[in-house]
Amino acid sequence: MNESMESRAIGIDLGGTNIKAAAVTGKGTIVAKIEWPTEADKGADHVIKRMQEMARTVVANAGWQWSDVCGLGIGLPGFLDHEAGVVEQLVNLHWRNVPILDIMKKDLGIPVYFDNDANAAAIGEAWVGGGQGFEHVVAVTIGTGIGGGIIIDGRIHRGANGMCGEIGHLVMYPQQGRRCNCGKIGCLETISSATAILQSAVEALAAGVPTRLAEIPIDQLTTKDVVDLAKSGDPLANEIIKRAMETLGFALSYIGNTLNPQRFVIGGGVSKAGAILFDLIQKGFEDAALSRVVEACKIVPATLGNDAGVIGAAKLAIF
Ligand SMILES: [Zn+2]
Incomplete structure (x- = not known):
């Protein structure tokens, strides 16, 4: 050509x-x-x-x-x-x-x-990003909410009316936790999104849990602060990130056992935190997914960023 x-x-x-x-x-x-x-x-x-x-x-x-x-x-x-x-x-x-x-x-x-x-x-990610070279790819974006896209046999799947891949609204803990924008209680994005991580920190601070997060003025606190303090060993920040990412991994086990993908490609601002997050997601996934599903699949960072x-x-x- x-x-x-x-x-x-x-x-x-x-x-x-x-x-x-x-x-x-x-x-x-x-x-x-x-x-x-x-x-x-x-x-x-x-x-x-x-x-x-x-x-x-x-x-x-x-x-x-x-x-x-x-x-x-x-x-x-x-x-x-x-x-x-x-x-x-x-x-x-x-x-x-x-x-x-x-x-x-x-x-x-x-x-x-x-x-x-x-x-x-x-x-994009399946074509020339973190899922390049694979036919069965699930992309997950952790941002304000949690978005997803599912590629099987090299083709995007849209479902009956375009709702395929709405993994942010998988209800992880029915009737427990926060109400989601969708109206349900306990959706993945109320636990594992950037917004949810920040909200968990603000709630713990309000409850007086001891943490170095208290050194940051509450109106300036960001999700990145929580991730950074988790990396430096703050017990509260660690607990929040652990729950958010292991629950995400647990959600990926449902998707993994259902679709048997070769790659989960994780993007969004939070994913830039690196190994600390990916290890926790992997643990949640391995704890719950079938071993042959785990063997066939790698959880990798998105590589295209905002592009x-x-x-x-x-x-x-x-x-
Ligand atoms: Zn929801």
Whole structure:
């Protein structure tokens, strides 16, 4: 295949605060990348126009011709109707029933695809990130919540109505613990997300548990502080991180026994803490998963960072 025949696509990662757009080659390399504020308060029409302008800008920045581009993919934070090509709902952006694919195709004159942002990130990581080279990959992102994307036989699985991979809402301890945004009690993300780790620390401080976390003004306390103090041996911080990560590993045992993946790829800010977290996740996983499932599977860090979304979105347009 010569250079001119290699696929060239645009990937867009739409977030509530910022939009990222990248020009991505058929090998998964980013040639140009831009990030603009979403300006979500100006409405869906405005945001869509912005994405169109960003697509043209990033192609120009890459030094490509528009006619070289095989298509565009978008990752969006919400519920999508894949058959109709319609965004059903983006809660953070206050969108409802937006026929985004038709609007974008009409303006840009190229094929346009979409998926939810967790699936786009999973596709990126499975393509050229922590899951590269494997057909059965589960990507997990630990952030404000816990997101997931599931790739089986090299293909993303969306399920009956796009809910496949919502692992943050696996109820780990029914009717115990905090109420989740979804309405249930005891969801994984109320225990193991960055938000939950910070909340556990704040609650323990309020209860007067002795810890070096008390040396940090409570309104400045971050999840990273809890992780850092756990690394330096603070007993409370250690206990919070241990429970959060072993419970995540326990959740992975359910997914492992069900899907028998080759890789769990763990991303998000918390995953940057390294071995301390991965050892705990591995322990929770090994304690509960079948031994043959454990043997076939490695739990590894995501490698694409914030670029996973745009790379995976671009892959939607590359076949
Ligand atoms: Zn939930």
